[in-house]
Amino acid sequence: MNLIKRILGIVWIGLGSGAGIYLIYFQAVPLWAKGGNDLVPAIIYTFVLAPLISIGMSLFGYYSLQGEFDKI
Amino acid sequence: MSTKKQSLAYIISASSVGTLIEWYDFYIFGSLATVLSTKFFPTDNPTAAFLNTLATFAAGFVVRPFGALVFGRLGDLIGRKYTFMVTLMLMGGATFAIGLIPSYATIGAWAPILVLTLRLLQGLALGGEYGGAATYVAEHAPAERRGFFTSWIQTTATLGLVISLAVIMATRASMSKEAFDDYGWRIPFLVSILMVLVSLLIRKNMEESPMFAKAKAEGNISKNPLKESFGNKLNLKYVLLALFGATMGQGLVWYTGQFYAQTFLLKICNLDDIQTNMILVIGLLLGTPLFVIFGALSDKIGRKGIMMAGMIIAVFSYRPIFDQMYKTVDVTNKTVIPGSEKSILNGNTMTITKEFTDGSSYKNVITEVSTDKTESKISIKINETDQWTLVGYVFLLISFVTMAYGPIAAFLVEMFPTKIRYTSMSLPYHIGNGVFGGLMPAIATFLVSNAQTAGVVQKPYLEGLNYPIALISVCVVIGIIYIKSDKKAAS
Numbered sequence: 001m002n003l004i005k006r007i008l009g010i011v012w013i014g015l016g017s018g019a020g021i022y023l024i025y026f027q028a029v030p031l032w033a034k035g036g037n038d039l040v041p042a043i044i045y046t047f048v049l050a051p052l053i054s055i056g057m058s059l060f061g062y063y064s065l066q067g068e069f070d071k072i
Numbered sequence: 073m074s075t076k077k078q079s080l081a082y083i084i085s086a087s088s089v090g091t092l093i094e095w096y097d098f099y100i101f102g103s104l105a106t107v108l109s110t111k112f113f114p115t116d117n118p119t120a121a122f123l124n125t126l127a128t129f130a131a132g133f134v135v136r137p138f139g140a141l142v143f144g145r146l147g148d149l150i151g152r153k154y155t156f157m158v159t160l161m162l163m164g165g166a167t168f169a170i171g172l173i174p175s176y177a178t179i180g181a182w183a184p185i186l187v188l189t190l191r192l193l194q195g196l197a198l199g200g201e202y203g204g205a206a207t208y209v210a211e212h213a214p215a216e217r218r219g220f221f222t223s224w225i226q227t228t229a230t231l232g233l234v235i236s237l238a239v240i241m242a243t244r245a246s247m248s249k250e251a252f253d254d255y256g257w258r259i260p261f262l263v264s265i266l267m268v269l270v271s272l273l274i275r276k277n278m279e280e281s282p283m284f285a286k287a288k289a290e291g292n293i294s295k296n297p298l299k300e301s302f303g304n305k306l307n308l309k310y311v312l313l314a315l316f317g318a319t320m321g322q323g324l325v326w327y328t329g330q331f332y333a334q335t336f337l338l339k340i341c342n343l344d345d346i347q348t349n350m351i352l353v354i355g356l357l358l359g360t361p362l363f364v365i366f367g368a369l370s371d372k373i374g375r376k377g378i379m380m381a382g383m384i385i386a387v388f389s390y391r392p393i394f395d396q397m398y399k400t401v402d403v404t405n406k407t408v409i410p411g412s413e414k415s416i417l418n419g420n421t422m423t424i425t426k427e428f429t430d431g432s433s434y435k436n437v438i439t440e441v442s443t444d445k446t447e448s449k450i451s452i453k454i455n456e457t458d459q460w461t462l463v464g465y466v467f468l469l470i471s472f473v474t475m476a477y478g479p480i481a482a483f484l485v486e487m488f489p490t491k492i493r494y495t496s497m498s499l500p501y502h503i504g505n506g507v508f509g510g511l512m513p514a515i516a517t518f519l520v521s522n523a524q525t526a527g528v529v530q531k532p533y534l535e536g537l538n539y540p541i542a543l544i545s546v547c548v549v550i551g552i553i554y555i556k557s558d559k560k561a562a563s
Contacts, residue, residue, distance in 0.1 A: 001553070004553060005553060005554060008549075008553065012316075012550075015546070037121060037125050040125045040130060041514070041515070041518055043130075044130055044134070044511060044514075044515075048134055048507060048511075049507070049511075052503065052507065056312060056315065056316065057316065059308075059312060060309075060312040060313070060316050060550075063305070063309045063312065064554075068305070068309050069309065069313070069554050072313070072554060072555075072556055
């Protein structure tokens with residue numbers, strides 16, 4: 001199980017980074033261009049969800065890869 | 073009943089009533105968003121319209137983790153009791169003040185700015201309240217029954233919504249539509265101050281949590297809870313695990329079942345608003361006892377299994393359930409009663425009505441806003457049998473909520489040590505519920521709207537579910553693999 005946790009650590013880092021890129025480039029950027037009320041989801045994607053998922057998930061993955069969750 | 077049991081019952085009641093009132097305060101803003109937008113956020117002013125969207129859909133939720141940090145820190149430094157007394161006063165004061173703000177027509181731009189500021193204060197207060205109440209009850213409860221006792225706190229969020237809907241419906245019923253739109257909408261906000269005062273009186277006599285009092289007496293409280301909670305890898309990894317392995321999925325199950333179901337029926341199915349609220353209230357009331365049942369069950373068979381089961385069932389049943397809900401309201405394949413279709417033109421408004429053989433009715437009010445723009449408001453009423461069918465679906469959705477949410481307070485409390493518990497459990501809870509969950513209805517509605525515009529998928533009305541299904545699935549994988557199995561509740 002510990003090996004699975006460590007391997008999954010790479011998956012979480014990739015998933016976090018990928019989700020951050022997807023949210024900003026494919027979701028937020030077109031909304032920033034539209035303006036108006038679309039700025040609200042653009043702000044949420046750019047400043048709330050993308051950093052939270054990318055940084056949080058990547059950090060979780062990093063800890064997992066380092067074996068921090070082995071003894072849980 | 074023994075003295076100890078009486079005292080615990082009092083502790084749970086006093087804590088739960090205060091938390092329930094905070095949820096009530098938080099929800100009436102959302103439930104009255106349509107009226108608030110006409111009073112404070114005129115659509116002809118783009119900035120005000122923007123602030124409206126921000127205030128209604130995002131601000132109150134996004135600010136909750138900050139409230140968790142501010143008040144969680146206070147709770148770990150000075151105590152649970154005083155901190156959640158402060159959050160209660162802050163919430164009550166902000167809610168009461170919203171009821172007093174003059175309209176945009178009277179004070180101009182100050183109106184939307186004040187409303188947004190007070191909404192932020194509401195979010196901050198809520199961010200501090202829940203962690204305090206859950207910690208306080210859990211620290212009084214015996215370890216082997218912690219799930220059962222904290223589950224009463226878990227019922228408050230649902231009951232808060234029910235009471236907010238009931239107060240609004242009662243206020244609407246007691247006056248004309250014009251009077252409600254003129255001043256009646258302020259009553260649910262103003263009433264809040266009475267509830268808060270009663271709750272403060274009840275909470276005033278409560279004693280500090282025994283675990284915190286003991287830690288304080290032994291000089292074992294944290295000097296810097298924020299640093300110890302998040303600046304220390306040993307604890308931060310648990311915060312991340314609590315977030316991605318539990319509260320993210322739980323928050324999404326909760327907001328999909330309880331709030332998106334309402335948004336879906338109202339905005340995507342175009343069901344009549346009174347019928348929608350009635351269906352929701354009945355479904356919520358029928359489902360509420362399950363919070364306590366699953367909370368108690370988690371003491372016997374463990375928290376993790378129940379929470380994960382709730383999330384897994386939700387992931388696999390969301391699309392079929394929401395699909396059936398849509399089809400139950402949809403009038404496309406229903407038979408129109410011959411001669412029932414009518415179109416009435418009144419000024420710049422065209423009203424089209426139809427009646428169907430199964431007892432359903434359809435009304436579309438099309439208003440010409442300008443020479444090249446019309447607005448359409450569809451409202452469908454369904455027959456009683458279909459209404460009960462929808463109650464059944466809402467009940468199913470709520471039952472998943474109770475599985476994921478019922479044991480979560482005990483689960484989070486058991487994850488962190490007393491001296492940083494308030495701070496450490498509040499942040500993942502409010503990111504999971506406030507950010508991932510709270511933003512869910514707005515994001516899902518946005519995804520549906522995009523899918524309808526693009527027209528490339530067969531069932532665009534289900535596209536909003538992709539967001540919760542994807543994130544809950546990730547949460548389930550993390551939860552199953554990383555969270556320790558707890559067949560016997562931790563002490």
